[in-house]
Amino acid sequence: MKYTVLSLSALFIVGCGNGSQSVANQKENYIQNLEKDNNISYDKIINTRASYITSMCYTKTKDEHTGVVFNPCYSCHTKGKIPNYFNDTNLQKEYSFPVRVLKNPFRNLFKDRTQKVSGMNDEQILNYIRVSNYLDTEGSIILQKTLPSDWKGYKPDCYYNFDEKGFDKDLKGNFTGWRAFRYYPFLGTFWPTNGSTDDVLIRLDKPFTYSRTGEYDQEVYTLNLSVVEALVKQKDIVITGTDEQKFGVDLNGNGVLDNASFVSKDVKSYVGKAKNLLESGQVHLAKGLFPENTEFLHSVRYVDWDDNTSSIRLSQRIKELRYAKKTKWLTYSNISRVASAELWEAQLNGTTQGEIASFRGNYEEGLRNNLGWKYQGFIEDLKGTLRPQTHEETIGCMGCHSHLGATTDSIFSFSRKLEGTSLADKMYGWNHWSQKGLKGIPEPKTSYLNRGEKYEYSFYLTNNHSGNEFRNNSEVQKKFFDENGVLKPEMIQRLHQDISILLFPSKKRALTLNKGYKALVEEQSYIYGRDANVKPMDNVYRDIQEGQSTNIVDTVVQQ
Numbered sequence: 001m002k003y004t005v006l007s008l009s010a011l012f013i014v015g016c017g018n019g020s021q022s023v024a025n026q027k028e029n030y031i032q033n034l035e036k037d038n039n040i041s042y043d044k045i046i047n048t049r050a051s052y053i054t055s056m057c058y059t060k061t062k063d064e065h066t067g068v069v070f071n072p073c074y075s076c077h078t079k080g081k082i083p084n085y086f087n088d089t090n091l092q093k094e095y096s097f098p099v100r101v102l103k104n105p106f107r108n109l110f111k112d113r114t115q116k117v118s119g120m121n122d123e124q125i126l127n128y129i130r131v132s133n134y135l136d137t138e139g140s141i142i143l144q145k146t147l148p149s150d151w152k153g154y155k156p157d158c159y160y161n162f163d164e165k166g167f168d169k170d171l172k173g174n175f176t177g178w179r180a181f182r183y184y185p186f187l188g189t190f191w192p193t194n195g196s197t198d199d200v201l202i203r204l205d206k207p208f209t210y211s212r213t214g215e216y217d218q219e220v221y222t223l224n225l226s227v228v229e230a231l232v233k234q235k236d237i238v239i240t241g242t243d244e245q246k247f248g249v250d251l252n253g254n255g256v257l258d259n260a261s262f263v264s265k266d267v268k269s270y271v272g273k274a275k276n277l278l279e280s281g282q283v284h285l286a287k288g289l290f291p292e293n294t295e296f297l298h299s300v301r302y303v304d305w306d307d308n309t310s311s312i313r314l315s316q317r318i319k320e321l322r323y324a325k326k327t328k329w330l331t332y333s334n335i336s337r338v339a340s341a342e343l344w345e346a347q348l349n350g351t352t353q354g355e356i357a358s359f360r361g362n363y364e365e366g367l368r369n370n371l372g373w374k375y376q377g378f379i380e381d382l383k384g385t386l387r388p389q390t391h392e393e394t395i396g397c398m399g400c401h402s403h404l405g406a407t408t409d410s411i412f413s414f415s416r417k418l419e420g421t422s423l424a425d426k427m428y429g430w431n432h433w434s435q436k437g438l439k440g441i442p443e444p445k446t447s448y449l450n451r452g453e454k455y456e457y458s459f460y461l462t463n464n465h466s467g468n469e470f471r472n473n474s475e476v477q478k479k480f481f482d483e484n485g486v487l488k489p490e491m492i493q494r495l496h497q498d499i500s501i502l503l504f505p506s507k508k509r510a511l512t513l514n515k516g517y518k519a520l521v522e523e524q525s526y527i528y529g530r531d532a533n534v535k536p537m538d539n540v541y542r543d544i545q546e547g548q549s550t551n552i553v554d555t556v557v558q559q
Contacts, residue, residue, distance in 0.1 A: 084339075
């Protein structure tokens with residue numbers, strides 16, 4: 001199969017009268033101006049079709065001088081929890097890349113931006129990241145005004161205006177359906193100490209917000225979000241006391257309609273209008289899966305600094321706005337066949353290196369994985385304004401949201417959501433990071449096969465001997481390891497009590513990484529890697545040999 005690349009001419013309406021033609025010209029001019037101003041192409045593949053393979057995957061897992069072997073690979077490449085039938089544990093042992101990308105295509109990893117960064121002062125970078133490129137001074141969404149009127153993809157509609165329970169409201173005070181949640185940041189790259197802050201929001205389809213008679217009902221929506229959480233996490237989720245008779249659903253799974261204090265992992269129904277649709281087969285419910293038309297919005301931001309608290313915070317400026325929507329329901333058997341297909345293809349081709357994957361779609365409407373989801377994004381242009389990602393830039397999103405053992409129905413964040421029912425509880429998960437931060441959150445524990453339950457972040461430090469995949473985070477290195485590379489017990493004890501000890505960078509590091517990424521924005525060279533490195537990477541291969549081993553023998557698999 002080949003990539004489906006939609007040409008510019010295919011995106012525009014033609015031959016539908018003068019009005020339609022003018023709209024088409026508007027979109028065509030919009031795209032052509034972006035291409036010209038940023039020296040990019042929206043539908044051509046310039047660097048590689050395999051940008052879904054992340055830059056981190058080219059990490060040297062064995063120190064060339066000491067012979068010590070590091071394993072950051074297990075965090076993504078593991079055995080999935082059913083109905084995630086993907087088991088890519090073998091990728092901990094071998095660099096199984098398609099032949100055409102054995103040569104590392106992410107040349108930005110080896111770029112030295114020291115001189116460029118030295119020309120930026122702290123005040124300049126802080127002023128830059130504190131100006132929103134998403135909302136204008138009146139609170140309106142800039143992309144709603146700048147995107148062509150007939151844009152077929154997602155038009156951002158979250159106002160980042162949250163009530164105390166994380167529900168977003170527009171400028172008129174109406175709920176948008178988006179709800180923010182706090183979560184344990186995923187391992188390594190996604191920690192703020194490695195250059196970015198971020199947030200994630202979820203939105204269920206409109207019927208999940210309605211009562212059985214069709215009116216918007218906040219209680220119904222809140223309960224349905226808890227039902228989805230119990231299903232996706234496959235665990236009981238604590239809720240405030242709820243009269244089940246009011247909704248006609250046995251939420252706690254005890255066989256009677258009484259007062260429920262939790263939603264059972266075995267819950268059989270949604271509530272409200274979604275219950276009607278479930279009964280008529282128009283929506284579906286299964287453990288480990290989100291219902292159709294579930295959406296996620298993920299903003300990636302710079303690391304701002306708050307002198308009042310001597311700590312980091314999310315920047316107003318957004319690096320990337322990432323959007324995902326589940327457009328198709330797949331059964332367990334469907335997903336199992338998808339997971340088996342790659343193995344069959346490799347056996348037929350007689351190679352362990354694999355073939356370059358293909359993703360249907362285009363930059364406007366998004367690219368689709370084969371698990372029922374589509375992904376689309378916006379990224380900073382040369383002037384710092386958000387623009388749609390190109391086709392090739394969007395391919396870079398697909399690897400992490402396709403065939404990984406670490407995801408839950410293609411999504412990382414929601415299964416890591418914090419839990420709790422009290423707004424005063426620091427573990428209450430339904431908030432935006434601007435409302436409640438990470439300070440004081442205790443370290444999570446995770447179970448691993450043959451290893452039992454471990455503190456998740458401490459276990460990562462033990463296996464990787466560093467705070468990121470590239471092992472170039474000298475700040476974490478000095479803070480958590482002694483001169484012999486041994487973890488400091490006192491720091492691990494502090495980490496157990498407060499994960500921000502590890503996850504948050506110093507002001508100096510935060511501003512340096514901000515400057516490194518700003519230099520990348522000015523280059524518009526995202527297709528060659530989006531990492532915010534200032535100095536060239538040492539622990540990364542420029543070339544991989546066919547069949548090359550990672551030297552990792554003792555693989556790590558999550559329970």
